[in-house]
Amino acid sequence: MRPGGPGGRRMVNILVTGGCGFIGSHFIRHLLAVQPDVQIVNLDALTYAGNPENVADCAADPRYTFIRADVAERSEVEPVVAEGRFDALVNFAAESHVDRSIVDARPVIRTNVVGAQVLLDLALRHRVGRMVQVSTDEVYGVVLRDETPATEKHRLRPNNPYAASKAAADLLARAYFRTYRLPVVVTRCCNNYGPNQFPEKLLALAITRALDDRPLPLYGDGLHRREWVHVSDHCRAIELVLRKGTPGEVYNVGGVNEHANIEMLERVLDILGKPRSLIQHVEDRRGHDRRYAIDATKTREALGWASEVPFEDGLRATVEWYRQHHAWWETATKKTGG
Numbered sequence: 295m296r297p298g299g300p301g302g303r304r305m306v307n308i309l310v311t312g313g314c315g316f317i318g319s320h321f322i323r324h325l326l327a328v329q330p331d332v333q334i335v336n337l338d339a340l341t342y343a344g345n346p347e348n349v350a351d352c353a354a355d356p357r358y359t360f361i362r363a364d365v366a367e368r369s370e371v372e373p374v375v376a377e378g379r380f381d382a383l384v385n386f387a388a389e390s391h392v393d394r395s396i397v398d399a400r401p402v403i404r405t406n407v408v409g410a411q412v413l414l415d416l417a418l419r420h421r422v423g424r425m426v427q428v429s430t431d432e433v434y435g436v437v438l439r440d441e442t443p444a445t446e447k448h449r450l451r452p453n454n455p456y457a458a459s460k461a462a463a464d465l466l467a468r469a470y471f472r473t474y475r476l477p478v479v480v481t482r483c484c485n486n487y488g489p490n491q492f493p494e495k496l497l498a499l500a501i502t503r504a505l506d507d508r509p510l511p512l513y514g515d516g517l518h519r520r521e522w523v524h525v526s527d528h529c530r531a532i533e534l535v536l537r538k539g540t541p542g543e544v545y546n547v548g549g550v551n552e553h554a555n556i557e558m559l560e561r562v563l564d565i566l567g568k569p570r571s572l573i574q575h576v577e578d579r580r581g582h583d584r585r586y587a588i589d590a591t592k593t594r595e596a597l598g599w600a601s602e603v604p605f606e607d608g609l610r611a612t613v614e615w616y617r618q619h620h621a622w623w624e625t626a627t628k629k630t631g632g
Contacts, residue, residue: 296443305333305357307538309380310424311365311413312387314338316491317428317525319348321384326355329346333357335378337371338387339364343492347622363519365409367456368416369437373414381423382536385413388460389430391494396580402459404523410463414470414478425478427467431521431548432457439519442585446544454581468542475624477541481532484548484588487608488525491616493623496555500562501616502623504572505625510563513580516556521584524603534597545597549590552603565613 308325313336314317325332336352338344338615339568340362352358363370365387376384387409389395389402391507410427417425434444435451450465452458470476491498532549539545553561556573593599 297321302395302474304527305331306382307333307335307378307380309375309378309383311337311383311385311409312344314340314344314346314348314360315386315390316348316386316488317528318344318386319488320488320525321386321529321532322352322358323350324526324533326352326357328533333359335359335361335374335380337361337363337374341389343494344479345490345492345626348490358444364403365413368412371412375420375422380412380420383417383422383425384532384536385410385426386428387413390430390456390458390469392432392454393494395454395459399455399459402456405461406459407466410434411466414466417478418470418474418476423477424536424541425467425476426532426539427463427480428532429460429464429476429480429482430457431482431484431546431586432532432583433461433464434586434588437582437585437587439585441587443549443589444546445589446546446592464544471542475541479535479539479541480544480545481581482546482588483528483531483534484489484523484586485520485523486528487522490565490614490622494625496520497558497562497612498616498623501566501613502627503618503621504562504566505567505617507568507572508592509574510559510572511558511576512559512573513582516559516573516575517554517584518519518582519552519554519559519587521587522551522553522558522605523548523601524605524608527601528577530602531593531597531599534599535593538597540596545593546590547593547599548588550601552587561609562613565610566617590595610624
């Protein structure tokens with residue numbers, strides 16, 4: 295028997311993989327806040343970007359359990375899935391930094407492709423009620439300024455090893471649905487921002503360097519364009535997909551707040567009252583996609599999702615969080631020598 299919730303209600307058991315990372319940790323806190331009958335197991339390998347401090351406030355909650363394991367190691371993950379009798383599995387586990395994938399693609403293939411295959415296989419074998427594979431808009435590749443944003447039917451054209459690994463996982467999810475009828479759903483989101491993001495990503499790196507009056511590196515001319523959504527809005531979308539998404543379908547999350555990278559850095563510097571001269575143009579990244587843009591009409595109309603955090607408010611709050619949590623990001627930065 296599964297444990298009972300308040301008033302004898304049945305607890306909903308959810309396995310979250312990669313829950314000590316940026317988005318995964320926010321998703322766990324979101325579920326614990328809005329679903330009193332949820333029981334969460336957080337499985338994370340605690341690589342350099344997986345930080346137990348991100349979920350430290352969850353540790354005392356009896357509905358939360360942490361297990362250290364590597365999603366690409368079936369022998370580590372299968373006992374957890376077999377014993378958990380999970381209603382759902384949400385996979386955030388990923389090596390997500392494009393620069394690292396260009397230097398060495400092996401870790402991203404291992405975690406993002408092999409890890410996804412292991413989870414899909416175990417979800418099928420142990421009859422997990424539903425799986426959500428969390429993906430990225432990068433799988434669509436470049437969307438030119440004169441092109442309409444990519445819908446879920448847009449062809450996949452990944453242009454770097456990270457994006458290719460996520461596209462491969464998406465296609466594996468599709469194959470497991472079509473071949474085995476595994477109830478898996480894929481989400482593809484634009485750039486996230488918010489507290490706890492590891493300071494190697496564009497915005498977090500810019501904020502932390504600006505706070506220390508250090509140069510802000512910017513690839514090329516800085517006119518590469520991205521869409522931005524607050525991590526809390528992304529987590530609400532994933533919860534909706536988990537509850538109401540149609541198995542076998544893909545749901546885009548985003549379609550708002552498109553800005554050039556240089557504009558993002560200028561906004562950070564303006565908020566902090568720092569000179570824009572801190573921006574330092576560096577040699578462009580190989581295979582650097584000029585623009586991503588997605589159409590989230592399907593997610594809005596089918597699931598009722600909409601972005602709720604005003605961009606300017608969310609950005610200012612994010613900058614303030616890093617200002618007040620210097621020790622957190624300083625420790626994180628030391629892990630990578632940044």
